[in-house]
Amino acid sequence: MAMEITQFLLAAQSADAKVRTEAETNLRQFQEQNMPLFLLSLSVELSNDEKPVESRRLAGIVLKNSLDAKDAIRKEQLVQQWMAINVSIKSQIKDFLLKTLGSSVPEARHTSAQVIAKIASIEVPRKQWPELIGSLLNNMTQQDKPAALKQATLETLGYVCEEISHQDLVQDEVNAVLTAVVQGMNLADHGPEVRLAATKALYNALEFAQTNFENEMERNYIMKVVCDTAMSKEVEIRQAAFECLVAIASAYYEVLEPYMQTLFQLTSNVVKSDEETVALQAIEFWSSICDEEIELQEFESPESGDSGPPHSCFIEKALSSLVPLLLETLLKQEEDQDQDDTIWNISMAGGTCLGLVARTVGDAIVPLVMPFVESNIVKPDWHCREAATYAFGSILEGPSVEKLSPLVQAGLEFLLNAMKDGNNQVKDTTAWTLSRIFELLHSPANGFSVISPENLERVLAVLLESIKDAPNVAEKVCGAIYYLAQGYEEAGPSSSLLSPYLTEIISCLITTADRTDGGDSKLRSSAYETLNEVVRCSNIAETSSIIAQLLPVIMSKLGQTMDIQIVSSDDREKQGDLQASLCGVLQVIIQKFSSTDETKPIILQAANQIMLLFLKVFGCRSSTVHEEAMLAIGALAYATGSQFEKYMPEFYKYLEMGLQNFEEYQVCGITVGVVGDICRSLDDKILPYCDGIMGLLLKDLASSELHRSVKPPIFSCFGDIALAIGEHFEKYVPYALPMMQGAAEICAKMETSDEEMVDYGNQLRRSIFEAYSGILQGFKTVKPEVMVPYAQHLLKFIELVSRDSERDESVTKAAVAVMGDLADALGSNIKLMLKESAFYDEFLGECLQSDDEQLKETAGWTQGMIQRVMVL
């Protein structure tokens, strides 16, 4: 039976670390000794209204975490663990949870709803909890049930819908769920709590309503209820209803036509006069419509008449009313608006939506916006000038260059002058608009630019003057310089245009980076990133001597960071941020110089000192390594080639540290990438370090703590290592290959409804193939037989992937390539296996038809390799 664990759960939240640790240990022991009983005890705790809220809360959290994790591999383990539990115990747990939905304590109800959804995510797709929906609906249909139970039940239904796929339910169940939810929104029957819960549940259930939305009567009913709810007197319910409308705009765009008139009225009223939280959702509705139409336009084939989903041109039809509505919002700036990227208010949302409208309709927006711009930009009220500039900046993407160029040409001088405006926000937006102009209308490489060689000097003079303005303005000016420089990248003769100004630009950017009035590091980071872009895009033949002078400057700045006095953790963070920026600059300089034979010696000469600096940067921290320094070391390894060997003894421990950094998973990921860089530079000279590296990589893979995004690069890294050390990889095969096979099996079982998961699955598959490719190529000439026992599994995996229509092009490439590698390396060993796999012919055929030259080439090569095997 369940155990009494209240004391432990309370102690685990104690302020006393000793008590806390002891309690955590006890709980962990219990969990390890008897998982089923542990979970049962937690559910008992959660369901018991006599228990303190605190212990129940923690019980719920622990329960939830025992069922779900962010990491796919960890999650799979948890699922298996739950499924292994005795059915009668599971059913007791579920009963306790369902019972908790009727609890008088809101928090217990809420937690229980979440846990039920997690169990549902495991059991419903496997048809192991058929009575769930029935018992939840039962709570709704009985009139005498308390409102709290109904509210919790609706919440649960919403969560369950979020967790499972609509295919997991039969249509009857979907209908019943939707009916229960929509009825819960009914004003006449329910209080606000139930209606809010119902509206939120509907948000999650909308995905299930495809069949219902196809049926006009049902659709009309749902739309009516949602629109009614959108006019509820409770703000929260109105907001929730508008969120539903936003979701409907995305999911059911093609059936919205009959409702658009009503919806325009509804949103229009809200944008004009409702509370901001609701108004933001109303604007979001139109942004979502834009998203849909932009997507339709992007996928529209030039020859119309394709049987794609219809484009209803809602934006175009609403344009003349919608644009003024949005322009209106631009005038609602906050007085002392934080000039921060995180700011989100009605004018920001309105401008963003305006930008999307411009991208949707193109030229048509220009005549609707320009009068607003022209009349407001000269007004004495800064709100008007700022709104006018913002409007102009927002519509620069979408309309044609031909349409915009004359306007920008005419307005450029005005904008340059506006950099001297008396209002900070006006200057901020003006600088941003300039950066948009340079981003979108300055592309000498493509033959157009609003900047002529003649006015470049004037433009730069203004920018380099304005960069001394307030930090928020200076930051936007950095953006303008960034895109200005980017335009000249590989722009033929035009790439020389910026060269004469380079020294001055660089010195201004460094001065800006050194400013201390920014309050935080944002300005500095923008200045350095702009410096990076200026360096990256510069004409190397003309500017290498300038950049060669920059190198010691940056190195000395990085050296000085070691002397910063560290008193607080704040100081340490500041030091780290500064080092990050400087390492970033070094990375770009190294990359730039190692791209040509003429400039590479500059890096080789300084390599010892640079490396010394990086090692010192690492030395500034005790347990973590510096992400940017790591990244720069990757560039240095490439530049120095096998010379990098001499740094390995010193550097290795930081490599280890990086590979062990589970919390800062980006650091871990970058370190994995650096291992690859070093492999390519050192070849088999990396061998002495491989035991350590492989050990850590394998640990990383097995870890459930490490963010999943690092795992694909680790598999790719196996390939890098194998390529570098060839047959010496043999001793890692018994460890690495089962991991690869395991990951391949997870790919096979992966959820395909979640876009993010599909993306991850593609990354994982590609990386597994890359690992196989590297290993096979590494063994090819010396010990191919090592890989024979793994060939069958790999072939099956390739087959599985080849049958997946969702697969990404890059996965296809990797799959085809690895098939060739398999044939190339193992030769006649796999003849029989290939004979038995009929799939490859069709797969190769598909690839050979591809428009992608590289894929075609690889497929041709693979075909040759396989033919060679088949005739042996």
Next chain:
Amino acid sequence: MADDSSTSHRRDPIKSSVGNVAAQRRRQNAVTVGKERRESLVRAKRLCRVGATGDGDVPVEENDMITDEAGFLLDTQTSSAVEELKSAVAYQGKGAMQKRVNTLRQLRRLLSKSEFPPVEAALKAGAIPLLVQCLSFGSPDEQLLEAAWCLTNIAAGKPEETKALMPALPLLIAHLGEKSSLPVAEQCAWALGNVAGEGEELRNVLLSQGALPPLARMMLPNKGSTVRTAAWALSNLIKGPDPKAATELIKVDGVLDAILRHLRKVDEELATEVAWVVVYLSALSNFATGVLVKSDVLQLLVERLATSNSLQLLIPNENKLMQRKCTLIVVLRSLGNLVAADSHTISTVLVPGHEITDGVIKVLVKCLKSDHRVLKKEASWVLSNIAAGSIEHKQLIYSSEAVPLLLRLLSTAPFDIRKEVAYVLGNLCVAPTAGEGKPNLIEEHLASLVQRGCLSGFIDLVRSADIEAARLGLQFTELVLRGVPNGDGPKLVEQEDGIDAMEIYQFHENEDLRNMANGLVDKYFGEDYGIDE
């Protein structure tokens, strides 16, 4: 949302500053660069062998460089040629014969194509049983010829590939018979020659299956190429080490005559192959040697050596699988074998004063003068055999043109030749002995040769790691110590650092040499000679 995040729809504002995005983009770029480098590295590894783009119909060009790829294509074509042969053999309809011949010819061409014929591929594809089937009695000559040709080329492969011919041997032997057309018989002989060349085991199989008599009979006619092939096959077949086959061959009626007849011919290649037969006959079988010596063979060999106006002896057998390179060496070797095999030969045939004897010495001198190392060595070897003969033989050589040449060779030639030369010179200085004991000196020869500077050559041999050469050196040193007139021997040996050379043997592991060297040092240089130094 189940994870308590109540933040509702929220998109990135259009107005943002560049810092974060740029850093993100830069890091992304750095990561992408790594990926691109990985891709280009793997691509380079994959495509380093281009050409396998699946076009199986590309004909193999006449290319000196047999690349992997060409070899691969050849293998592919061979397998499919065998497959075609399979269906051609099974096919019984109209034009079946032509079809078989065509497919056989195709296979044969593939097997003849490169320096590394696709034998393995042919065997893997199951060529042997099909080829055996094609050799069946009553098959048209064209088919037999092509099949035997294929087998010939397969037999030229690696040992295990040659062995694969086992099932075909009885039919190949059967087709050697008189009823077969000459080209077929010749081709079969060729195939069998390849098989016999492989080793003793296969030779014994062939002999037990009766390959020798029909091959021997093929030597009888005057058809050049057939005789040549048969002679070559025979020389492979009787290689021994068992002398039985050689004896059997010489006993076959008409073979000796045929040998003599063919050796008289101008056809150099034919003579070479026949001479090889003589080499093996004389090397292996005393019976055969006896028969040969009594014939005109010796005379013929000397004539051949004498008339060969150039000593450009490398006559490669183009387009043949036979590995014979030269004529003269073979002839010389035959001569040497005959001279060495039987002391009787020397005393009764090479009688000093006879024309033949002068002739032999003359051709040997000619060989010593040649630029060819093997000829010099072989000639020295023959001379040493003759020098081991009677006093008259020794005097004959001593007074011939050979001695100055030999003396020069002793100081300048490579080791293997020097050793042979030393035997000749040594033999010249000792008289034939009737019984045991130290050989008697021919003082005149010894004194003269030493005076002409041969001692240092022998002392060099003393220092040699080759036991046989060292013994020869020591023996000659003993002759000098003992036999140079006026007791000048020890002085001469000392002058040539002979004592040092002998002291190497003070503690030598070879007891015989140790005793000999120590004995000489003790006897001629006193007990304490070495210690005083």
